[in-house]
Amino acid sequence: MSLTPMKAKHQRLVLALIALVALIGAGLLAAWALRSQASFFYLPAEYAANPPEAGRPVRLGGMVEKGSIRTLADGVTITFVIHDDKARVPVTFKGIVPDLFVEGSGAVAEGRRQPDGTFRADNVLAKHDENYVPREMKDMTSEQARQAIEETK
Amino acid sequence: MHGFANPARFLRLARWLTPLLLVSGLAITGITLVWALLSAPAERLQGDSAKILFVHVPAAWLGMGGWSALAIASLTELVWRHPLAAIGARAVAIPGAFFAALCLATGSLWGRPAWGAWWVWDGRLTSMLVLLFLYLAYIALAEAADRDGGNGRAGQSRIPAIFGLVGAINIPIIHYSVLWWNSLHQPPSIAMGKSAMAPVFLYGLLAASLGFSLIFGGVVLARMRTILANAQTEARLRRKALQEDFGEREDA
Known part of the structure; x- marks a missing residue:
């Protein structure tokens, strides 16, 4: 049944x-x-290996190279280098960058490849990483901060 | 599992569990959020805007967890024909949609200062928006199915359950979107057993998640009681209408 x-x-x-x-x-x-x-953006390695045609709007994302941010003589244009461990691409941008845009941290540039191989950005977005560190530890690099977090756990 | 198939037994449990979950959830959430606003430290790069994580992350987890529960309830309804499963799935939909919307709204508020954009069509953000639309579609579908096919009773039609199962495919996509594709959204800070968050943020986040989860549970139980009560009213009205109908005929 x-x-x-x-x-x-x-x-x-x-x-x-x-x-x-x-x-x-x-x-x-x-x-x-x-x-x-x-994918939201090209990595520098993909960008270098298979460059998008000049003038086509694309996004380029990677780490901002340490010591590469320079302000040009006009005061509003900045240049910096976006890199990963395989390639580096010089970028120029005219405008205001977000607060989280700092050297050694991630960023995404929206713009176009120039015929000379550099990248001209119309907009720059900062990418936050997964680390959350209180301000008291701000002088540490991400690596040191991660170790500090490990130790206090 | 069929121990709770008897709605009377479920209602006896839900009667005291609902206020307990709601009150404890509101208390824990309130204390955590006041602490977060007044004395949690500012983050190294994001400053005070990082504190939005105490709402954003629990909302994201509950939005996704809600659909997971909805899918499990749908499977239970389809396979075991459990009478409370259909009601449970319908009860989860509204708080689930609320938390998915809350996650999108708080994320947008955080994105403007942190990224420099309110919204980007990135894999994580897009799949989360799809989840909100799935919830809204489920609510509309369940409402229509119960009205037309089910005479106002939840679970007479199995179409919403099938939709709930199909929609579950979006959950792993949301989770892995930041790992499969280059995305502007950061990868998860917390994975099994390891955390890239300082303990002060981590424990605050866990407390907020507990509080919001208790509220979620309380709202789901309250919704289930409402749906059961509505079904009961409906049945009583129908019986009464039948009796009157019968009485008139006898008079004639």
Whole structure:
């Protein structure tokens, strides 16, 4: 007597599991197909290996090289270098940068590649990393701060 | 699991659990947020704007956790036909949508000073916006299904449950969006067993998350009680209408 409802329940469970596996598979395939298009920016290595055509609007993201931020004579134009461990790209930008835009930290420049290979940004976004450090530790580098956090845990 | 299939037993439990969750949640959240505003330290680079994390991160977790619960309840409804599962899934949808919207709003407020933009079409932000739209679609679908097919009773139609399961595919996408794709949003600060947050931020965040989760639980229970009460009213009215109908015919 109790055999029939058990069977139906198991049938539904199997059906639901098959549907779930198919769904997850479809989602993963879609995400995989999107993996390059869904990226928010080019990394310097990708930018150097496969440069976008000059004049096409793109985003370039990486770390701001230490000691590379310079303000030009006009007072509003800055130049800096965005790099990763494989390539470095010089960037010029005219305007106001966000507070979190500092050397040694992440940034995304929106703009166009110039024919000479440099990058002219129309807009600069700062990228925050995953570290949250109180202001008292602000003189430390991210690495030291992370160690300090490790020690106090 | 079918111990709670009896709504009367569930209601007896929910009657005292609902105010307990709501009051303790409001107290913990209130204390944590006052502490965060008055005495939590400013962050090294972000300054005081980092404090928004005590609302933003719990809201993001609850927005995602809400849909996970909704999907599990949908599966339970489809496979085991558990009578409270459909009601639970419907009860989660509104607080879930609220926290997803809160996450987007606080993130936008933080993004302007930190990144220099209110909004960017980055993988994390876009998938979170999709989650909010999924919640709104679920609410509309469940409402329509219960009215047309279910005579005002939750769980007569299984279409919302199927939608709840299908929508669950977005949850891992939100989580991995910052790892799969280059994104402006930072990767998670907290992973299994390790944290890139100073303890003062981490413990504050955990306390706020506990408080918001208790509120979430309390609201879900209150919504479930409301849905059950509505179904009961509906059934009583129908019975009464039938009796009157019957009475008139006898008079005639």
